[in-house]
Amino acid sequence: MVCRSQPSWYLSEGVGLSAVNDITFLENAAFIVAKKHFRKKPYYVDLVDLMHAAVFRSSFGKGLDLMSEKINDCQAAYRFSMNLYETVMKNKSAYTGFYLPVALAMIMSGIKSDKAFRMVKKITLNIGLYFQAQDDFIDVFGMPEQAGRISSDIVNGKCSWPIVAAFERANDIQRKILLENYGQTDHMKISIIKNMFGCLNIQEIYWNFEYGARKNINEEVDELPNELPKPLFQLIMAAIAGRQS
Template identity: 30%
Template sequence: MAKRRQSVSIQEEDAFKLVIDELMEEIVWHPTHEDVDVATWLLKMVDYNVPRGKQLRGRGVISAYKSFVGNVTKHDLKPVYILGWCVELFAASFYIPEDIIRGSVTRRGQLCWHLVDEVGKAAVNDAFLLQSVMYFILDLHFKGKACHKYLTKLFHKCFFNTTLGQNMDSRIGKAQGFKEFTMENYYRISKYKVGYFSFYLPIASSWILQADGTPKEEELKLIEEIALEMGHLFQVQDDYLDCFGNPNVTGRYGTTIQGNCSSWFIIMALKKMDCEQERVLKEHYGKPGSERVHRVIKVFRDLDLVEEYRQYEIKCYKAIMKKITKLPESIPALYFSETLDLILKREK
């Protein structure tokens, strides 16, 4: 059974799910959008790419806001739900191009958007469209409020940093040989590519919303530090699931290997391999084909990297949890500890 946030009630989860439909109705029927064909495509594209995942980030906004504020009413949560969907739109806009770059086949248990009939290369523009929808919603619902300019600044910051992370990941994957597969580079990729939009954006946006004004930079810095460490752990877990997870659950198998991506497993293997294992990795890593994936994963298993990964996951968990316990009272530890427990030993 999938884990769920205990700080967010089932009723709140259900209410959150309904809001995306309301938001899309607002956009489709807005006076600036009169083309019926465009509206139909927009509804189809958003429905396919946005609400069908775990909603880890969107629900994280709800959890974080409740942790900051305490008792809330249904009325209080409506803007929080809207902000949560802005975060989910943000994430979906990056998944589409990432799937194209990596040559992925499935995402969230269904065909990647660019492989759907009648989509193809138009998926690139659809990623831009998702970002435009996100900013449209931010302006529509928060413009005129004290938090608007700070939310916009935050989304711009996370967008820039996530784009940097995607760029690093792509460039390192195109390099010849394994010389760029270092832990230093890997930390930078996980920090920028995953940490900002998956963990920093949900809690920082809720913090700005509840403050309804200028956020305290020193507190945002503490939030950022822990969020980026969680992003690193999340990326390492992704690497594990890509090689050793259940493809029927994760929807992928060996994409990091075939895509010549810098991953925790290849970096660890390069430190421990013998001459024969090095030959196998050089011959098969970064090349398409399930048989090549099998050969590389066998090397990972022979090097006992699965057990090493399990120990590393717990080590990261304990290190992050230690930092969470030292947070000042003004920053709710509950959001971080609950999120950390939610992703520990995750299966997708």
């Protein structure tokens, strides 16, 4: 398994299952650091509440992701639905990866407006979803040296953007082919999936999705009140737009 073009930590020599303890250590260390530096601040409780919410949302999203891999073919319409995909990704990665750091800064800077937090949450979760869709696209269509892995989402049967987009557009026969070959390690089956993605124009559909997602996010940023730093979100979008790895 690869994450951000780097081998997963548990695959490192001598790590293995001790990675479970390592992540527990890091999670608790975050709260210890917060207590050490901020417990006398008036916003400390809000800070800790948000951190607990992030841990919960991340665990919930990862749990859904793992459960989706066990859904049988009779429920494939749900397993590969855009609704499930967005729910998983917004909770598993977008909340902690994009909303959490911005919301923490807002709390520490004294912003109290519920509306401001709602607007920022909507924007950052959409950015996170856009970022994850990019990852999924690169995993299938990117060069191995860019992606850091070769079609691992196909091999592992992941609920990822390309398969969801394909399943939405496929007819009954095409869906049957997708289900018979997705989540397999055989190179022939992987090729069948990629060929089906080609037949369904998934690359073109993705480029249209990416353009629309960028446009919608930029419009949401333009609507932010002056108390929120629009350039921050513009910089984030500039950094990830059109990335190849």
